[in-house]
Amino acid sequence: DVKVTQSSRYLVKRTGEKVFLECVQDMDHENMFWYRQDPGLGLRLIYFSYDVKMKEKGDIPEGYSVSREKKERFSLILESASTNQTSMYLCASSIQAANIRISNEKLFFGSGTQLSVL
């Protein structure tokens, strides 16, 4: 069965800390995504990647960076965590159809990381 694994289910960090959220998929998918989910705001795309070492900004990239050194792993980095980054973070992956960078095919999600920044 397909699997997207996020390294932590719950995480508590202090303001100013550097935070790494890790995501690994075992489906050999080209595309990987990071979303954050907040009550009343739904899911918002932070960054996505369609290939190793490639990344593109989503709708809310400020305060975040990403790393994709290997195809199966996509990391989200909070350089200096702030309280407004307290949120549920969701990683997802998808296959890439031929001839287009992002396939619009279905996403497979991890279970999420609930991050609290104090």
Place this chain on the structure above:
Amino acid sequence: SQQGEEDPQALSIQEGENATMNCSYKTSINNLQWYRQNSGRGLVHLILIRSNEREKHSGRLRVTLDTSKKSSSLLITASRAADTASYFCATCQGGSEKLVFGKGTKLTVNP
């Protein structure tokens, strides 16, 4: 930028009843997808309908797409308590590379 918007925001029904959720969007799309999220968990893909399709079925789920009205509906028939979850539509605009989610409909099915 929010593309899909679900309606209603919340829905409470009795077990055995049908549940209908609607999604409206603003621009042309390649496809529209519906996802389900149990409380505090990741999203699970339910069904994908392409812009040239009008209706699609999967088990107790029926999805319709009306591109002239820029809207879609998700019907869950004979609902069960286990269907209690939030349901999201997601769209990808023509020419865009991002899948954009709505804010979701919270469905409660009472036993």
